[in-house]
Amino acid sequence: MPDSDSGATADSGATEYDVIVLGGGPAGENAAAYAIAGSARTAAIVEPEKVGGECSYWACVPSKALLRPGHVLGAALGLPGIEAEGPDTAAVLRRRDEFVHAHNGDHDDSSQVDWAVQQGIEVIRGTGRLDGERRVRVGDRILRARSAVVLATGTHAAVPDVPGLRDALPWTSRDATNLHEIPKRVVVIGGGVVACEAATWLSALGAEVTVLVRGERLLAGVEPFAGEYVASALTAQGVQILFGTQPLRVQRPQSADHGEGRIHGGLVTVHAQGSGGEITLVAEEIVVAAGRVPNTDGIGLETVGLPAGYVQVDDQLTVSAVTGEWLYAVGDINRRAALTHMGKYQGRVCGDVISARAEGRSLSGPRYRAYADHRAVPQVVFTDPEVAAVGLNAAAARKAGYDIRTVELDIAVAGSALARDDYMGRAALVIDTATDTLVGATFVGPDVGEQLHAATIAVAGRVPLDALWHAVPAFPAISEFWLRLLETDRSSLPSAV
Structure with a gap:
């Protein structure tokens, strides 16, 4: 086996590992596990908060736990003969707490630590900082990597520089997903995924929600019809959406940090500029869902010649500079695809690359x-209705130079009619005319997230539409809409000569 540290001399007093990962979220966990799998190599994860990261405690997991009861209630009310009341808030929050292992105001990550230990990964508590080539400093301790250092420190919520907003101690996604009391009135700033999902569960739990959206539609990254469906559903649920509106200044004379998910003081007043x-607006709480910024301050990028901010990598996840x-x-x-499942995917690829390089194997596959x-x-927005999309939307495909039809x-x-009487949904395909393969798909409707993987396989595998014609959907499943899409596309093409 080749010497993976290229002959570098070991640091006196440093603890050596083959792989050191800064950040114990899903991406870092996967990178460490795959890098040492089936070998005698060693790995350490350095984590200042909780092993399992943002997704496990403050994002994907708790948000879906909060959203699911509303989805189930909506499905029940969509059938005749079923009577249902609103969700039991206390029961919903208890179930959420079970998923995030919340105890006495904190999160227990012992199960995640146990998993790491079982994989042969040592967990080091503290903030890791690069300290030159292959070196990491954790407090007074020096670690040295024989093969690789992996940066997996993630991002945190951005708070816009609006006068008075930061002093008002607004909720971010961490508070909204871990709420312990329901504000009577809430102002949500943003029109993306976090804003739409938060507005969905806050409204379902009884809050009066107003959403301030700078642009003219929700979910700007997907096909326009998807955002329109979500906006219509939120409005029907009682949510007020103000498009073309942004906050000018915020006032909260009695702000106070009462803890994560607790109302942060007295009433908050939001002065906003709209088209009129x-x-x-006056509310008990304000939620900021206006993007995220990288957790790179203080991790020593400058010691290896990197600028602050996001870190650029190549397709092997190696830092380019x-x-x-x-x-x-x-x-x-690395700002390639800010989604947990994509971070885990990158971690798997990264770990395989590290393993192959350590063992001198080819990287050609x-x-x-x-x-x-x-x-x-792929991405699913767990609003009600859900939005599921993969690949490029029509506008992005054209911008990328594809000759497309939709x-x-x-x-x-x-299947949809049998699922519920009030089923409403829409589907779209973006087709590359040069290869007659899908480059994108978007679905909106109840539970369409479960329909997405078929589209993901078609896009990732570049499956020709002629082949998809032979992927017969079961009857009477909702997935039969795939057949209707293919039939509609076929009827729009000139007849074969």
């Missing part, structure tokens, strides 16, 4: 390149 002029093929970055920090980041990123129709098949 200035408006004033650092020589020697020893520094990697996975997950949100597709498993050693994260190419799904470029054209086959097919779009309502999801109206026997």
